[in-house]
Amino acid sequence: MVKIKRIIKRIILAVVLVLSIVLVSINIPFNFYRQLETENDYSDWMLETLTSEKRIIDIGMLGAHDAFTNQIRYGSELDLSTAAAIQTGLPGALIRGFSVKQSKTQVSNVTTLLEHGVRYFDIRLTYNTRHGIWMTAHTYFSTPFEDVLTDIDTFLTDHPGEFLILDIQHVNGVNYDLNDNFTEIKTLFEDTNVLTYAYEEGLKTLDQVTYGDMTHDQTQAGVIILSKFEESDSSFWSYGDSIRSNWANTDNEETLYNFLSEEALNIALGAAKTGNQIPNYDGINALNGFRIMQGVLTMQMNGEGIVEALTSWSLLSKARQLNPKLIAHEDFLFWMVSMPIIMVDYSDSNYLQFNDTIMEIIIDFNENINI
Numbered sequence: 001m002v003k004i005k006r007i008i009k010r011i012i013l014a015v016v017l018v019l020s021i022v023l024v025s026i027n028i029p030f031n032f033y034r035q036l037e038t039e040n041d042y043s044d045w046m047l048e049t050l051t052s053e054k055r056i057i058d059i060g061m062l063g064a065h066d067a068f069t070n071q072i073r074y075g076s077e078l079d080l081s082t083a084a085a086i087q088t089g090l091p092g093a094l095i096r097g098f099s100v101k102q103s104k105t106q107v108s109n110v111t112t113l114l115e116h117g118v119r120y121f122d123i124r125l126t127y128n129t130r131h132g133i134w135m136t137a138h139t140y141f142s143t144p145f146e147d148v149l150t151d152i153d154t155f156l157t158d159h160p161g162e163f164l165i166l167d168i169q170h171v172n173g174v175n176y177d178l179n180d181n182f183t184e185i186k187t188l189f190e191d192t193n194v195l196t197y198a199y200e201e202g203l204k205t206l207d208q209v210t211y212g213d214m215t216h217d218q219t220q221a222g223v224i225i226l227s228k229f230e231e232s233d234s235s236f237w238s239y240g241d242s243i244r245s246n247w248a249n250t251d252n253e254e255t256l257y258n259f260l261s262e263e264a265l266n267i268a269l270g271a272a273k274t275g276n277q278i279p280n281y282d283g284i285n286a287l288n289g290f291r292i293m294q295g296v297l298t299m300q301m302n303g304e305g306i307v308e309a310l311t312s313w314s315l316l317s318k319a320r321q322l323n324p325k326l327i328a329h330e331d332f333l334f335w336m337v338s339m340p341i342i343m344v345d346y347s348d349s350n351y352l353q354f355n356d357t358i359m360e361i362i363i364d365f366n367e368n369i370n371i
Contacts, residue, residue: 047161052212063120
C-alpha cells in the first residue's frame with residue numbers, strides 16, 4: 001500500500017512538473033532569433049521615385065498591421081475593452097506570455113518604420129482611464145498616441161515629398177456617432193502639428209488626388225487620415241467611401257493565398273466595394289479608393305488554432321517566415337495590381353531580405369505599372 005502511494009505521489013509530481021514546464025515555456029515572451037534590419041534608408045523613397053501625376057490610390061506602398069504595438073511587453077497593462085475572457089483573471093495570468101506573443105505584431109517604433117519605407121499605418125486606439133491618455137493597443141496597451149504623432153510630425157517636417165496614410169482602423173470602447181471622443185483625438189493631431197499636413201476631403205474625390213496634390217509638387221509632406229467617426233471634419237476622410245481592407249482571418253498559408261486571389265479578382269472586376277469593415281455599409285467601387293492587401297495570418301481561438309500558435313511561437317515569428325514567401329508567390333503581382341498597399345505584421349523584418357526586396361518591388365511597380 002505504501003509503495004502504491006509513493007508511485008501515485010511520483011506520478012502527481014511528474015504531472016505537475018510537466019505542466020509547470022509547459023506553462024513556463026509558453027509564457028516566455030521573447031523570440032529566439034536575432035532581429036535583422038535593412039542597412040538601407042528609405043526615408044525619401046517617394047520623393048526619389050514617384051511622379052507628380054501618379055494617383056495616390058494606385059501607389060504601391062508597405063503597410064504596418066497593428067502598427068504601434070512595439071512597446072507591448074510581458075508587464076504591459078491589459079486593455080479590458082478588447083481582451084477575451086480567457087485573457088483576464090487567473091486564466092489570463094497563466095497564459096500572459098503566450099497572449100502577449102499573439103498581440104505584438106511590430107518590433108520597431110514609428111520613426112524606424114518610416115525609415116524602412118512604411119507609409120500606411122493601421123492604427124488601433126483605446127483610452128487608458130488609469131493614465132488618462134489615448135494609447136495604441138492590441139489586447140495590451142503599447143504607446144501613448146501623442147508620442148507617436150510627435151514622431152510622425154518630426155519625420156514629415158524633415159522629409160518633404162513623403163506622404164502617409166493614417167488609418168484609424170479601430171477606436172475601442174467608443175460610439176462612433178459621439179463627438180467627444182472624436183474631438184479628443186482630433187486635438188492630439190492638432191497639438192502635435194500633424195493636422196497641418198492633412199490633405200482635406202472635398203478638395204477632390206479620392207480617385208482624383210495625385211501625389212503632386214498630396215505633396216504640393218514635392219515641396220512638403222502630407223497625410224491622409226481615415227476615420228470611422230460620423231463627425232464631419234474635412235481633415236478626416238470618411239472610412240466608408242475611402243478604403244477596402246478585407247481580412248482572411250486564417251492561420252493557414254494556402255487559405256490566405258486563395259483568399260487574396262479571390263479578393264484581387266473581385267476588385268479587378270469592379271465587384272468589390274469600400275467600407276467593407278463597417279457593418280451594413282454600402283460603399284463605392286473599391287477601384288476608386290485605397291485597397292489593402294492584408295498579408296497576415298491570425299491565431300484561431302480553437303483547439304487546433306491554439307496548438308498551431310504554440311508551434312509557431314508568436315505572431316512576429318509567424319510573420320517573419322510568411323513575409324518572404326508572400327512576396328515570392330507567383331500571383332503576388334496580380335494581387336498587388338488590385339491591392340497596391342501591402343500590409344503585414346513585422347513589416348520591416350529583413351529576414352531573407354524581405355524589407356529590401358519588397359521595397360524594390362514597390363519602387364519598380366510604381367515606376368512601371370499603369371493602372
